[in-house]
Amino acid sequence: MANKVKQIKWGIIGLGKIAHKFAQDLNTISNCELYAVASRSQMKADEFATKFQAKKAYNSYSDLAEDPEINAVYIATPHAFHKEHSLLCLNKGIAVLCEKPFAMNLEEVSEMISVAKAEKVLLMEALWTAFLPHFQHSLKILKEKTLGDITSLEADFGFSRPFDDNSRLFKKSLGGGSLLDIGIYPIFATLSILGSPHHIEAQATFFENGADASCTVTFHYKNGLTAHLKSTLLEETPTEAHIHCEHGTLLLNKRFHEPTSITTLLNSTTNTLDFPTQTFGYNYEIEHFNQLLRDGKTESDIMTFKISEQLIRTLDDVRKVINLKYD
Template sequence: MTKKQPLKTINWGIIGLGNIAHKFATDLLTVEGANLYAVASRTQQKANEFASKYNAEKTYDSYEALAKDKNIDAVYIATPHALHKENTLLCLDKGIAVLCEKPFAMNSEEVAEMIAKSKAKNTLLMEALWTYFLPHYQYVLNALNEKKYGKVLKLEADFGFYRAFDDASRLFNKALGGGSLLDIGIYPIFAALSTLGTPKSMEASATFFENGADSSCTMQFEYENGAKANLKSTLLEDTPTEAIFYCESGVIKINGGWFSPSTVTLIPNEGTEKTIDFGYKTIGYSFEIEHFNNLLRQGKTESDVMTFAFSEELISTLDTVRKIINLDYS
């Protein structure tokens, strides 16, 4: 019996140490062959506190200093949306692989620049849209591809939660890409694009906070084959956060928190309803981390799941919706 070879350890750095970075670091510690090596914040104290909590070896009080560390294999970028392009280019320039939190950047032009840099440097780059890698979502994709209940007639997907408006919060800061669309509206759009593909037409409407950031966005996509997608994001109310695929002979429903570890309910037109539990043991970021680590070990420069083409289509769709609702971040 051949002995299993140990995995090459991937030394990770994290840039931007907000809430999502804490979740990512928690899961990184569960992944075999992954090491949280360095973290960077704009203040040394915040970097020290984060490093102490997750046993990172190095701390930096600037992103530039972290990017100069030659021991880093990969960087997770968890800064506000408006900084994604700048931070990604900084790391790619140093030949460091980048996993950049969604949305990839503020618009299609920025994303094109990031992808061009990745190709020029022959260095791995991927948008961190964790949902794509979750087992329950992969299960649903397979069920839809295999036409378990025939073709999809309609998708309904929402993501909404209530937050009291706070002008000082990144979530509401329009200059940083705050508002419902880029922060959470990206998820229902992702569900439509990853299952139904490119729509033939789009309609959208939105409400806005006083500072111009969008407080809610409702979208309708129509497809050449007659399928429809009704999508919603909002910061004004808690919504069911479900993704429901109405098919010819049944319904496939991803239950509450559909974009994160969840359960899937199968509802055939004839037969017994069944709910599948996927037995998640982590927050859910571990799956994209494992995928990214494997790409890096194999010398790949692009994901075969979260491809450049898909990221380009996703940001292009977001650009189109913004144009329809007259949302201008500049």
């Protein structure tokens, strides 16, 4: 007789736009449930709980962390609070899936990882792209060198929004701006494919409040490879990743960071592979996290602590080049 699969009870802290998508995908997965949600507003918590069938709705993050029924928490608050809210849950023995960026800088990320290790509690950065089938398949193609060795890489992420200093997206005190919010995706993709650069060049434009409006980055590698990356809140861009190789090109199509198709161009032949999904795509990281929890693991083998540290260290390095400092 098979062992009964553990029913995992989830909590969500921070109930913004991304939390809605996460909750919807969570509800498509068997053997887990959205058990509790927390907002600073009781009305918002109640509305969210009703919409996604959560049993508990809290107006306090600490109250949710005190709930003994909860096995895992998804942290979806603004960037500047990721460390605080992750530690709140880790110190209660609750497994934490924290939205990207893991925290504001390497020092904060290192503290989170240290606490998770000391408490022997599962902690993972919710960088969902790492778990998407098209991205995993792309890494496989590149590793197998079907197209030969990589010669260069380009990736971008841009959209246009009217500036609003009251919006999390633009508020510098919350880690707003293009780099941490969307620039993280081209940078993560590049690190996954090419590793850490030897040298970084970068330029940025800034809003009046000091948050970065756009950022262009060039990664230089010792073997002569370059990666040209861009993030912007000022214009719509293709939001694609092009990996040029000796014999062809691999293209991660529009909105490459979320479920999409990939196209290979080899010997004048174009081949597009689709990866259809009925969800937003958050289910892949949730299912991975659930399995880690059931297996008693305290670290992901896909989104490892080393990868999260490499990512935030690189973001810190880019910020130094463009002289972007947070409070």
